[in-house]
Amino acid sequence: MRRFFRLLLLAGIAYAVWKRLAGRVPDETAVVSFADGSSVALESGSPDFERLAALARSALWS
């Protein structure tokens, strides 16, 4: 029985760690591709990203 609870505790800790790590993955991204095949990924929080995000929000809510 004690072994079972220990396993349950470990599973719970693993789940909590996974949730915390998954939460770090940014949900908001912006990628701009150019005609020459190159692309730029803008980090969430950067001024360029925020500018595009504001425009995208206006499109989403229009």
Added chain:
Amino acid sequence: VLASAWMDVATALADLTELSSQVRRVVVIGADDAVLGAAPEGTDADSLARAALDVVSASAQLRSDGDVSRVEVSLEEGALFVLREGGRIIAATTGPRPTAHLVAYDLRTALDAIATEPAPAPKKPRATRTRKKADPPVETGDGDE
């Protein structure tokens, strides 16, 4: 299927919204920045087009030779896709966490279908009257051997 033949904007967008369940609203903009079409019905095409053009303009400023071909902005509340090809732009909104490459593929296919000019109908060969030659005499095989 879409790219196989030229189709008008309304048909291409109707097909797109039917095939791609992730696309919520879509607009096509011509080379002169005029709205060519939008779907579904009731979409504020002008607002969506203005936002798409502003996104392209802002993205172009990221590089000096910024010939933007595609922009994806993914937010918590949804995503905006803008694709540019041959002077035309197609922009679409989706819900949160879309399958980006599938949406982009569907949008490009729709844009290609609209951009492809109809192939000229093949000319029918002119009917010429030819006098039928008289049938050769049929040998009956009754000849002496």
